Amino acid sequence: MPKTFKLAAAVLACAVALGAAASEYPQRPITMVSPFPPGGATDVITRAVAKSMGASLGQPVVVVNRPGAGTTIGGAYAAAQPADGYTLLMATNTTIVGARFLYKDLRYDPDRFEPVGIVGTAPMVLLSAKARGFRSTDDALAYARQHGQNTRIASQGPGTLSHLLAECLQSAAGLKMSHIPYKGTAEAMPALINGDVDLFYDTVGTGMTQAQGGTVDVLHATGPARMSTYPDVPTVAQAGVKDCQMQAWWTLVAPAGTPEAVLARLRQALQETMQHEEVRRSIASAGTEPADGRVQGYREMVSADVEKTGDLIERAGITLQ
Structure with missing residues (x-):
């Protein structure tokens, strides 16, 4: 058999194998990393999403807390795992945006994570x-x-x-x-x-x-308007503090290179999860506005935050040792 045919056959075999693996995904439990310790909003949100996604995917989704270094320990851990859909990260704007400006030896590229979907903002x-x-x-x-x-x-x-x-x-x-x-x-x-x-x-x-x-x-x-649930709390601008309007957000992401078929299955599961009233109530209990779980708008959200955060860090002279 000519070499070109052998190469083509090998490529085709790999593609078929990957496609089969993706179509059978998931076949074992999935790990969802929370980059904060137990007890805070990120942990509450992560556990609510993990439980419901596990039911949707037919496999347990196990939450693992890897806190420290401004969420970068959890971020680096998730980024280093195989891109097979079995490790996910509940990333925050600290993980994706702030870390790139503050850590000289950041052990992951924030832009290389594959977004699964936006979970909430607050x-x-x-x-x-x-x-x-x-x-x-x-x-x-x-x-x-x-x-x-x-x-x-x-x-x-x-x-x-x-x-x-x-x-x-x-x-x-x-x-x-x-x-x-x-x-x-x-x-x-x-x-x-x-x-x-x-x-x-x-x-x-x-x-x-x-x-x-x-x-x-x-x-x-720190939001742009008073909270409907707590209307007596003034905004940061109303309190007389300029240019400090910023919100937290949570997005589920996967390591770079995760197969598109696997991402599609995860995105479907997250969108189903974000329609469940129990999940939305849990997220709201953490003071967070639940999103719809879709990936649309993620890149634009990151880009806007990169510009604003970079300006803030430069203006305030923030550095980490």
């Missing part, structure tokens, strides 16, 4: 320790001006949106506080409640739950 809320007695953002900033770097502002970790907003607040107000990074809300919230830190940007779900329980005060939210 503003962040600025919380203050109850003991401080702040009733507004102005109160908090007046305290910070008086106490300087003795004012402690927590974040969910270096490079997270919580951190970026903390730096944006300081830059906009023309002052400097001490940034205290934690590994997610599960660590940062107790520190705020205990008065170990003074301020903390958190996701709406956990933040407003604590505020309604009387353990912390909420000063503003």
